[in-house]
Amino acid sequence: MKSTRSHIKLKELIYLSILIALGIVLNLIEPPISPIPGSKLGLANIVILLALLFFGESEAIVVALLRAILSAFFKGMLHPIPLFTSVGGSIMAAIAMILVYDLYRKHFSIVGISIIGGIVNNLTQFFIVLYITKNSALWYYLPILLFLGGISGWAIGLITKILYNKTKAVVKNGS
Amino acid sequence: MEKGDKLLALILVVIFIFAIGQYAFVSIGKAKRTIIIRSDGEIVQQIPLNETTETIITIKSKEGTITMQVKNGKVHIIESTCHDELCIKQGWISKAGESIVCLPNRISISIVGEEKNEIDSITY
Structure with a gap:
């Protein structure tokens, strides 16, 4: 009994490590997209959603935290303010997605959960930037940021759904 | 599509209309x-x-x-x-x-x- 359990744990650990590594690479190679400078689709969120679907809430938060921290290391000479903004955005998005998955799973599909993640990510970044610059003129950009966050989340959700359906047989049963 | 998803889609459409409207409005007459x-x-x-x-x-x-x-x-x-x-x-x-x-x-x-x-x- 004991050996079986540790076997399952080891398999889970390997899958989670692969997800974190994938998340770091996706985040590093992902090209920025217009129209707002520095904005990205957020491909790393795919691995957080996959961790959530395959393993559960606590595993997903571990993947989200490790992915964000390790990505920062790999990026090297990043300034603390943009670093805080990007890490803050992705961690808040992960928390929001995990909470919605935990509490309102019946009402939202994985695409819906991803849309919420995208919106929360941009909302968090917006308020950090607003706090740092103290520039009230920036409210002008809030609606378009929320919209772009939602659209990015939708795209990420669709990709996750396809990947989940294609890999679930292997991850859940395969050896 | 679940109920919550439909609500999110609706919210996104509303935000989009608001953003476009705001963009068009703010740039006029100032x-x-x-x-x-x-x-x-x-x-x-x-x-x-x-x-x-x-x-x-x-x-x-x-x-x-x-x-x-x-x-x-x-x-x-x-x-x-x-x-x-x-x-x-x-x-x-x-x-x-x-x-x-x-x-x-x-x-x-x-x-x-x-x-x-x-x-x-x-x-x-």
Whole structure:
């Protein structure tokens, strides 16, 4: 009994490590997209959603935290303010997605959960930037940021759904 | 599609209409424009912006320095000490409501408009 359990744990650990590594690479190679400078689709969120679907809430938060921290290391000479903004955005998005998955799973599909993640990510970044610059003129950009966050989340959700359906047989049963 | 998903889609459509409407509305009828420069969260300079304004300004903060050029009623960043230089990549801004933010330097530049149009002078 004991050996079986540790076997399952080891398999889970390997899958989670692969997800974190994938998340770091996706985040590093992902090209920025217009129209707002520095904005990205957020491909790393795919691995957080996959961790959530395959393993559960606590595993997903571990993947989200490790992915964000390790990505920062790999990026090297990043300034603390943009670093805080990007890490803050992705961690808040992960928390929001995990909470919605935990509490309102019946009402939202994985695409819906991803849309919420995208919106929360941009909302968090917006308020950090607003706090740092103290520039009230920036409210002008809030609606378009929320919209772009939602659209990015939708795209990420669709990709996750396809990947989940294609890999679930292997991850859940395969050896 | 679940119930919550439909609600989210509806919210996104509403936000989109609002964003488009706001963008179209804000840029109309604000003839008098002012550039407001903030460094470390404080307003450091205000410059009236019109078609003939032509200047190059260097802005300092505790974190670094950026250089801004004003020409033909538009503003852009030509030099920055920051690492990512997103502020330079953003290019020109000219409409009331638009901003350029240099996050690593804690500097932001916004164009603010005042409503000075026909309707106002008739109403008052």
